Amino acid sequence: MGRLALLSVSDKTRIVDFARQLVEEFGFELISSGGTAKTLQDAGIPVTKVSDYTGSPEILGGRVKTLHPRIHGGILARRDVAQDGVDLENNEIRAIDLVVVNLYPFEDTISQPNVTLADAIEQIDIGGPTLLRASAKNFAHLTVLCKPERYDAYLQELRDNQGDVSLEFRQARAAEGFTMTMAYDRAISNYFASLQPSEEQPAQFTLSGKQHQSLRYGENPHQSAAWYRTGTQGWTSATQLQGKALSYNNLVDLEAARRIITEFPANEPAAAVLKHTNPCGVAVSSSLLDAYEKAFAADSISAFGGIVALNQPIDVATAKVLKKTFLECIVAPGCELEAREILASKSNLRVLLLPDLQQGEPQTVKVIAGGFLLQAADDRAADPDTWQIVTQKQPTPAQMAELSFAWKVAKHVKSNAIVVTRDRVTLGVGAGQMNRVGAAKIALEQAGEQAKGATLASDGFFPFDDSVRTAAAAGITAIIQPGGSIRDKDSIQAADELGVVMVLTGVRHFLH
Numbered sequence: 463m464g465r466l467a468l469l470s471v472s473d474k475t476r477i478v479d480f481a482r483q484l485v486e487e488f489g490f491e492l493i494s495s496g497g498t499a500k501t502l503q504d505a506g507i508p509v510t511k512v513s514d515y516t517g518s519p520e521i522l523g524g525r526v527k528t529l530h531p532r533i534h535g536g537i538l539a540r541r542d543v544a545q546d547g548v549d550l551e552n553n554e555i556r557a558i559d560l561v562v563v564n565l566y567p568f569e570d571t572i573s574q575p576n577v578t579l580a581d582a583i584e585q586i587d588i589g590g591p592t593l594l595r596a597s598a599k600n601f602a603h604l605t606v607l608c609k610p611e612r613y614d615a616y617l618q619e620l621r622d623n624q625g626d627v628s629l630e631f632r633q634a635r636a637a638e639g640f641t642m643t644m645a646y647d648r649a650i651s652n653y654f655a656s657l658q659p660s661e662e663q664p665a666q667f668t669l670s671g672k673q674h675q676s677l678r679y680g681e682n683p684h685q686s687a688a689w690y691r692t693g694t695q696g697w698t699s700a701t702q703l704q705g706k707a708l709s710y711n712n713l714v715d716l717e718a719a720r721r722i723i724t725e726f727p728a729n730e731p732a733a734a735v736l737k738h739t740n741p742c743g744v745a746v747s748s749s750l751l752d753a754y755e756k757a758f759a760a761d762s763i764s765a766f767g768g769i770v771a772l773n774q775p776i777d778v779a780t781a782k783v784l785k786k787t788f789l790e791c792i793v794a795p796g797c798e799l800e801a802r803e804i805l806a807s808k809s810n811l812r813v814l815l816l817p818d819l820q821q822g823e824p825q826t827v828k829v830i831a832g833g834f835l836l837q838a839a840d841d842r843a844a845d846p847d848t849w850q851i852v853t854q855k856q857p858t859p860a861q862m863a864e865l866s867f868a869w870k871v872a873k874h875v876k877s878n879a880i881v882v883t884r885d886r887v888t889l890g891v892g893a894g895q896m897n898r899v900g901a902a903k904i905a906l907e908q909a910g911e912q913a914k915g916a917t918l919a920s921d922g923f924f925p926f927d928d929s930v931r932t933a934a935a936a937g938i939t940a941i942i943q944p945g946g947s948i949r950d951k952d953s954i955q956a957a958d959e960l961g962v963v964m965v966l967t968g969v970r971h972f973l974h
């Protein structure tokens with residue numbers, strides 16, 4: 463008897479060619495589940511239907527096809543265990559040499575708009591993962607292939623080993639099989655979790671992704687790196703219109719840029735220029751061009767080699783100005799055709815279109831030795847209705863709007879963060895400082911004379927009144943901060959004494 467292969471694939475890419483070679487070059491006999499068998503029969507390839515082989519019809523609308531002892535016995539039998547051989551013989555089961563399987567497209571199904579729970583459930587493959595796990599477990603005796611890109615390598619193995627397949631190859635394919643079932647189950651588990659969101663973090667969390675792009679290197683040239691896709695859309699759905707390949711640091715910066723720009727609704731033109739994940743300039747204005755020009759001018763030195771995020775499609779006027787500076791990347795929800803042509807002359811500049819800038823991950827993950835930390839994303843929106851005005855001096859409506867702008871920016875600056883703004887443009891950003899008054903000094907120094915009458919935001923509370931006094935001395939007239947220090951009253955007293963408005967948000971926005 464010749465060798466036996468079981469083929470049961472949803473993704474039928476290259477299956478006909480592969481099956482033909484198995485039969486014609488290596489004399490395999492094939493058995494296949496209904497759809498796969500039909501595809502092969504239509505191509506004139508001899509194949510036996512699983513239902514004919516097992517004597518059991520496919521039932522329950524395909525829920526049970528390959529789940530049969532004649533199939534799983536043939537896969538799981540150990541060729542070097544005498545009793546397994548006896549069991550096969552007594553039950554008229556043939557040993558299977560090759561299993562080719564890939565799974566119902568569950569992730570594609572749930573990414574469709576308006577997918578129902580019933581649709582999703584029908585796309586949970588049961589027989590396929592069972593085939594995969596069984597054949598991967600028994601890799602010592604057979605081969606499992608779950609990716610069309612392995613078909614050629616398998617045929618080559620047969621050629622190179624006089625019709626045999628090396629143990630090393632079989633083990634590597636088994637590992638791929640288990641990785642596939644793990645990722646598949648994780649997608650299902652995530653989908654179910656998303657139907658019943660919980661405040662609690664899960665008892666067990668598996669991060670699984672498919673390599674989307676290998677990266678030249680990581681944060682530094684001596685660190686290897688790759689970019690993985692987890693299933694949700696996000697950056698893997700972005701279109702790169704032009705420019706060099708994205709680097710690890712580009713992606714980290716782009717994500718920081720995306721997050722900051724989502725603070726501003728699409729009907730308020732906004733621009734952010736970032737370096738090393740911190741904004742060097744952010745502005746909101748009446749036009750995208752003006753917003754970008756102001757964000758750039760806020761710190762034009764740091765903007766060199768920066769990452770730009772815009773919350774509206776790039777228009778011609780903005781493209782002309784963007785083109786003038788050396789930038790690493792631009793991300794926007796769209797780009798006018800003529801604007802594309804303008805930017806095209808900067809061939810190295812990476813221009814990315816991300817139609818849905820708002821779509822982020824609900825959780826963030828940080829790896830530490832021996833584990834990782836999982837937390838809900840900081841998606842707390844600025845809500846002035848919950849803020850408390852704690853000074854005698856009350857803010858004007860214009861000051862409240864400015865405080866809100868400054869607060870939104872401070873949320874996205876590495877802690878300790880102090881941001882000084884005026885007319886919805888950042889004037890100074892103190893980022894990642896080890897003491898808050900130090901961050902304030904940096905931001906105020908950068909703002910210079912413009913700090914007079916400006917607004918200041920702090921991502922964390924003031925432990926002492928020194929930041930308030932430093933701010934007031936530079937001319938700041940309104941401050942927003944979380945509050946919550948045991949010495950809040952010292953800061954409030956200093957603000958009252960110096961005629962500064964102070965608003966407490968009750969929310970902290972540390973960013974590490």
Ligand SMILES: NC(=O)c1ncn([C@@H]2O[C@H](COP(=O)(O)O)[C@@H](O)[C@H]2O)c1NC=O
Pocket residue numbers: 470471472473494495496497498499524525526527528529563564565566586587588589590591
């Ligand atoms: N129920 C079963 O016994 C079963 N056995 C194999 N499958 C899947 O059915 C698909 C192939 O089906 P078809 O050959 O009918 O197109 C494969 O994705 C395979 O993973 C099954 N389907 C779902 O569980």
